Amino acid sequence: MPNTTHNTASGNGSAPTLLQVAARAGVSLKTASRAVNGEPRVADQTRAKVLDAAHDLGFQLNRAASLLARGIVSNVVGLITGDLSNPFYSALAKGVEQELRTQDMQLTVASSDEEPDRERELIDEFVTRQIRALILVSTIDDHRAMQAIQDRGIPVVFVDRSGIGIGADSVVLDNHEGTRSAIEHLIRRGHRSIGFIGDLSRLETHRQRFEGFVEAMGAHGLDPNRWERHGAHNLATAREACYNLLTQPDPPTALFTSNNRITVGALQTMSELGVAPALIGFDDFELADVLGVTVVAHDPVDMGRIAAQLAIEAIERRRTEPSSVVIPTRLLIRGSGERTAPATATGGNTKSG
């Protein structure tokens, strides 16, 4: 009676090869290959013999060798984001993974820590690892050099921030309109002094959000530059910017925070200071409902899914022209953005005055 556990190779520490399987089954290498791969033209009895032998040896096909022999690069898609532990990025990764899975593709991820040089390193690394497509939340502000990657047949999909100086797929949010409408919302509640806390100016998303802010303020004759703060790139700097804004002699009556991290930092600072200006944040986040925070919401999981779809389409060459998807946002009203301005503050921030 044959042993049913894979222990023949136990402890030898190196994976059995197809040749060993073939020998054990008493067939040629090629026949073993056919059997293992489920190809036709193998007698049922032979196939069973091979499969038994494979099982006994604990054989697993060496995918790398298999792909190499077939001239296929790989079925792995690379995703580079800023920081895996940021919920926005991890939700994105989840969406990408979900979609890839439906196509029998695999995902590898890496974090650039929002550092352009690190990002370049990772891209190189991924390319040498023969990834099939690259999905990127990029920190680099000039992507012309990446044309070479596309030329090699590796599609690049930009997510959240579109590619600069390169014709490539992208999935981005409607940052301008999302922010503009949020600011309109605040102005409608009587706010005239509205603070803006934004991320690094280098980031495209940030710039678009700021432009939306400027447009809304301008449309109502308000000065957008009086309470603007930039470069809030992590919790610490976000808190600092917020503290700075709220403790000055003439603080804004409302705050717009341009991403989830900054919103969290602002909430912490507001809680510490014991003040509660009106607040709208870009990006929804967990517990925003419990905390009653009004946000410009969108679905990062969905963004990831769409990005993966674009990547797959490109891999399969179903499309020749780069495709650009803009995802609309929606204002989720929960209370913090609906606090009205104190009457005294009204009219304190006209451009002319």
Added chain:
Amino acid sequence: MPNTTHNTASGNGSAPTLLQVAARAGVSLKTASRAVNGEPRVADQTRAKVLDAAHDLGFQLNRAASLLARGIVSNVVGLITGDLSNPFYSALAKGVEQELRTQDMQLTVASSDEEPDRERELIDEFVTRQIRALILVSTIDDHRAMQAIQDRGIPVVFVDRSGIGIGADSVVLDNHEGTRSAIEHLIRRGHRSIGFIGDLSRLETHRQRFEGFVEAMGAHGLDPNRWERHGAHNLATAREACYNLLTQPDPPTALFTSNNRITVGALQTMSELGVAPALIGFDDFELADVLGVTVVAHDPVDMGRIAAQLAIEAIERRRTEPSSVVIPTRLLIRGSGERTAPATATGGNTKSG
């Protein structure tokens, strides 16, 4: 003057090989290999010629072929967790990635969605992809079959939940003690009716936390079974369990929630119901400080880092015996766990009564 951009291969859609580089540089394949890999025994001038050619062609080494030729399996470590979008898992992944990076290793991740079958599929997939080590937050409750993987020389490291029926490395939290001390904390504040909302009973972490709960309750003659709820595996079921617990005629005066998701669900439900029993949650989470939630805290990034270290040690065979790391937790006092019991409720839950 040579062209400085990699455009010679532009648009051909398939990566240049080392042979092409060698041809362009007018040297042999092997010399090109040496030059590209930075090996010694290559004249500076020759090396420069090769590197130029490589650059012109946009050449990148095919890592898979290189590893295959050297008989090395890969430098990729696989991580399987429940759900990438859970902050606990993504923090874990971040730690693993950070540590791996210092060793020039790569990470690929996948989500099992906490489904044992899906997990098994992924493990198989990873093994065929020749991963070098496997880090697992496992949903499977019998790991004997995985001995075969270790026997092939692929180290397995269990994180958060230890391996069952297998001698393998593990990194787990001190779930029992963390929970026990949290419950003691509540009892010291006068609570005698304490609810416990836990995850799937199948999960080891859950069972350990529940045991800690039972022990603390028992030590004070309190009935642990009266307000226990299990199987709260996602936000919806957690909210349901919490709602159920808090709307019964005789609700507990304090709540212990056994992981971050359940804590969030409980907070949402409490906020909707407008009640505020004392609350301590297992796992710290973002905004817990703003919300003043007392938690049993630990550092998931660190857990990931330690797991990766164990994996690397095992890969390098620096250790023969499995190693088991238990990470202590600490109670982070923020207010919600310090709300005292209403006087009337005291003494309502002795085991004898």
Added chain:
DNA sequence: CCCGCGTGCGACAGCGCTGTCATTGCTAGA
């Protein structure tokens, strides 16, 4: 009875790369 055809199988080359060993052309020491 022979031919053609389909089935089942194996020999062989080669995917892109590296390890090993051989070869060439020098230079320094006897």
Added chain:
DNA sequence: TCTAGCAATGACAGCGCTGTCGCACGCGGG
């Protein structure tokens, strides 16, 4: 002057696998 000895290079096999092609065998139809 001759010979180690070394630096620089290349020929070749082979990593584990698959594609191509060719061969042997059995079957049915002319």
